[in-house]
Amino acid sequence: MGSANFILVINLFVAGLLAAAFMTIAIYDVGRVSARWLAFGYALGMVYFAIEFSIPVFDNARPVVVAAFAVFLGATIAFNGGLARKYGVAPIWPPMLFFLAVATVAVYYVQDLPRQSLARMMAYQLPYAAMQFAGLGIVWSSRQRRDRLDHILMAVLAASAVQFASKPFIAHALGGWGADPQSYVQTSYALVSQSIGTVLGLALALLMLAILVRDVLAEATSKSETDMLSRLLNRGGFERHAEVALRDAVRRGVPVALVIADLDHFKGINDSYGHAAGDRVIETFAGFLREAAADHHVAGRLGGEEFAIILPGTNLAAARLFAEGTRSAFGALPIDSLPANHRCTASFGVAELHSGEGFSDLMRRADDALYQAKGSGRDCVRVSAGPGLRPAIAANAG
Known part of the structure; x- marks a missing residue:
């Protein structure tokens, strides 16, 4: 041969x-x-x-x-x-x-x-x-x-x-x-x-x-890494992608902010209208986040009715405006499976990454700001002024 x-x-x-x-x-x-x-x-x-x-x-x-x-x-x-x-x-x-x-x-x-x-x-x-x-x-x-x-x-x-x-x-x-x-x-x-x-x-x-x-x-x-109901990142996926986004923002020297949101009175929706209605509320809010987020943003469902979004290239003031716009728009949005006159609301905590902080520090401060929003009557936005400082009022209830 x-x-x-x-x-x-x-x-x-x-x-x-x-x-x-x-x-x-x-x-x-x-x-x-x-x-x-x-x-x-x-x-x-x-x-x-x-x-x-x-x-x-x-x-x-x-x-x-x-x-x-x-x-x-x-x-x-x-x-x-x-x-x-x-x-x-x-x-x-x-x-x-x-x-x-x-x-x-x-x-x-x-x-x-x-x-x-x-x-x-x-x-x-x-x-x-x-x-x-x-x-x-x-x-x-x-x-x-x-x-x-x-x-x-x-x-x-x-x-x-x-x-x-x-x-x-x-x-x-x-x-x-x-x-x-x-x-x-x-x-x-x-x-x-x-x-x-x-x-x-x-x-x-x-x-x-x-x-x-x-x-x-x-x-x-x-x-x-994807939450099947919301089609956003699940907690593990969000944390992994968010840490990458934070490192990239720090390397490029641009600001980065975190917004955490929690749906108000969500347990009451499940109890009054059923879990299918609750799922529809989660799907609607997640869809709203997907549409509002830019390609370089990282959005996820942390669990239950809690959501988060990392905003690279965004400072505290711009992140507050993003949260307030989302709060106002979602509160006016009719949702399938709920009565026509029923409106759902959400509370928001906002924090900007400071020098020397890591992702866990940013999460903690944004979560503290969210806690303040929930304690202030819900349907509002609170921002973290900085490490060791009390969250400040950013917007009152609508």
Whole structure:
């Protein structure tokens, strides 16, 4: 068995393993459609390598060569479909499938050109390059790019596209790709082409596996940190994200404030109207917090009817205004499952981080301010003037 044949066999088994890996992710998370498309793409890759390996046994290799081309181009299109699903971009199936049909017909007819013709080689390789550039465009256009892995993926897609476009010139430099399809696997070009393709193809596959696993773990972490009723962070998730926000604010030298809120007379709502009505009140207040919060704010449900929100880049005066606006708006909001004339209220405690304080100190002072608000008749805001100082009145009951 020649070196190129040996690499083809390796590629066949690697493609099978990758197809199985992506299918495992798809089975683990049935909603992850991207993994199914990637698994399908690598399954087509297996078919392609099997066809390539079998070409020498055919007397008339033209139909087999064209079939191999179409299958591999189909694999790149399926890969792009997986990319589109992963990155939230609408898959452009009609143009890609039309491109597949046109390119396949073109490859069929260029078989009449001389074997070493540059036009023939380019007709075979440039469609692959085009699909890799299309994949790069999918990732580039997405708003879901998160971190360095996504940028590395774009770089590898670009490198893969370039290597496909350069293959006709590599083949020319290495003496061509054989006198006929049957002798292709015996050429130096076949060894180089299969080796480069293996490295880049494996890099793309491993990057996609890493990105999908990253997303699965991130979603699992998010679910473990999310309160299902309010859809805000639970206490553990809030504390973790809030501490990160505090450290970042301190590093950047910007103020950061904490607002703690507690729904007034919540037990009475449960007792009078039932727990379903109480749940609706929590959902409404949480939804109001989500809408009022900016992207860099951190909001959570600390437990029961108590909520908190970290406001990086916000000083005490601005945080007080945020709390007062939330108090006033929520108090005027009608809530489903409650009588039309029933209005719910909330009390608020506000504190700004001072030099030398940590998250626990800020929480304690905001909680003290909330306690003062509850003791002052509820439906009001109190602010903590600073460490060791008594919370000050910020707004009277509405």
